[in-house]
Every structure is written in C-alpha cells, then in structure tokens.
Amino acid sequence: MKSLRRLSSLLPLLLLTLTSPLALAQEKAPESMNIIQTILHGGPLIVMIWICILGTSITMMTFIIQLFIVLRDEQLAPTALVESLSTTIQAGNYQEAWEICRANKAYIAQVLKGALERLGRGKDAVETALIEHGIREGQMLKTKNSYLSVIGVIAPMIGLLGTVIGMMGAFAVLGASGVADPRTLALRIGEVLMATASGLFIAIPAFIFYYYFRNRATIVLVNADDKLNRLIEDIPFEELAGVTIGENFAPGAGAPGGSQGSRKVSMALTTNCPVCNGAIQAGQNPCPHCNATLDWA
Secondary structure, X not given: OXXXXXXXXXXXXXXXXXXXXXXXXXXXXXXXXXXXXXXXXXXXXHHHHHHHHHHHHHHXXXXXXXXXXXXXXXXXXXXXXXXXXXXXXXXXXXXXHHHHHHOOOOHHHHHHHHHHOOHHHOHXXXXXXXXHHHHHHHHHHHHHHHHHHHHXXXXXXXXXXXXXXXHHHHHHHHXXXXXXXXXXXXXXXXXXXXXXXXXXXXXXXXXXXXXXXXXXXXXXXXXXXXXXXXXXXXXXXXHHOOOEOOOXXXXXXXXXXXXXXXXXXXXXXXXXXXXXXXEEEOOOOOOOOOOOOEEEO
C-alpha cells in the first residue's frame, strides 16, 4: 500500500520530467523557433500527441478523397451497366441479367442481384428484396462517412490532451522561475495554443465534410434506387411464378417454358428462345439451351 502511494506521488513528477519543463525552466527561450522546433521543445509526450494529430489528419483526407470517388451517380449506377441490364431484362433473359450483376460490384448490380433471386416469388418479394439489399449496400457506403464524425469528436480531445500537458509545463516554468523569464513561459503557452488549434483545425473540416457526404449519399442512393425501380417495372411477375434465378437456375413449373406451360414461337427458319434468348432452329423442341418446352405456331 505504501509503495502504491509512493508511485502515485511520483506520477506527476514523471509526467513533468517527460515534458521537460523543469529542465527548461532555467533556459532562456530562443528568440525565434519554427513549428518543428517548438514541438520538439515540448518533450516526448507533446511529440507523441502531434504524431497522433498528423495521423488523424491523414486519415481524414483519405476518407474524404474516397467518398468523393464513391458517392457519384456514375459509380453507383454506371450508365453502360444500366443500359445492358435494361436490354437483358426487356428480352426476358433474367438469368443473364443475374450473371451480369454477379460480375459487377456496383451498388445497382448488387441490389438487383438479390432482387432477381426472388423473381419467382412475386412482385412483393422482389420489392422487399430491393429495400433490404438497398439498405445493406447503402449502409456499407455510409460507413466511411461515419468515421469522419468520429474524427471530428476525437481530434479536439487530442488537442485538449496537448493543452493540459502544455499547461502543466507552463505552470512548472512559472513555479521555477516566476515572472523573471517570460519568454520561456510564453513558449510553453504557445505550445498549448498550437495543440488546441490543431485539434480544431482537423475537427471543423471533418464535421463539414461529414454532413456534406451524408446528404450526398442520400441523393445518389435515391437516384440509384429510382433506376432500379424502372428496371423491374415491366417484368411480368405473374408469368414467372416458380422460376429460380441464380446459382440453381430453373424455369419453374408456372414459368414460360416450364413443365405446365409453353410459349408460342413463330415458325421462322431461325429465331430466339423466349425463355433464355438463345438461338434455335424452327420447330426445335425443347430448347437446347434451357430445356424449355416451346409451342411452335
């Protein structure tokens, strides 16, 4: 117990020794010092705090650059991808649309992929899938932006820690030399103000960009969701009951080309299967690509 009390009594002395205020109390402050010299003059703890501040600022800039790149309409819903999906879906080739989505990491592709997997369950299931996958993918996009808010909270606290340590050094100088050495005291107070200002310098833009990207994310996600709704609005859900889209593709009993239904096809010399859009010969049955039963007119 006595050793613990001795250790607690020596802790303030240890902190003051690390920040070197007593060693500098009898020294005259230089006539002029640059920022680096001022930081090094503060001692190891002040140097560590400034390293944390520098790392925080670099992290903030990295997130800001990434969010400027990611939160764009063309990034979430590329024009070429939307046109390709629209053409494929209008042709009734939903499995190919699913394959396109699986090969693409864009927001609109990942959300539509999950919706197409529920195509055989009806319109309500597809719309629910759009909402569920949209929330999940949107939340992943917003994660980096939440880090800006964290940086905005932490940065002033780091600066405040530097302020407290700097004030300890300033009072140590004042206690050791009184007001006879105002230059050294002014130097210590300058370190305090620099630490405080640096924390605010990081926190203010972090919060500004946090609110900017939060609103930007809402806008681009609404635009992407609008394109998704237009892609599925003309799908004949009633005709696709029981179809399985995805890894285990199957036309389904109630779907066109299933065991209980057929699709009339023109008796041209060559044509395309209405189920999988594959090229077939007139009168060929079933389709060699998807095994769908066709009713040749």
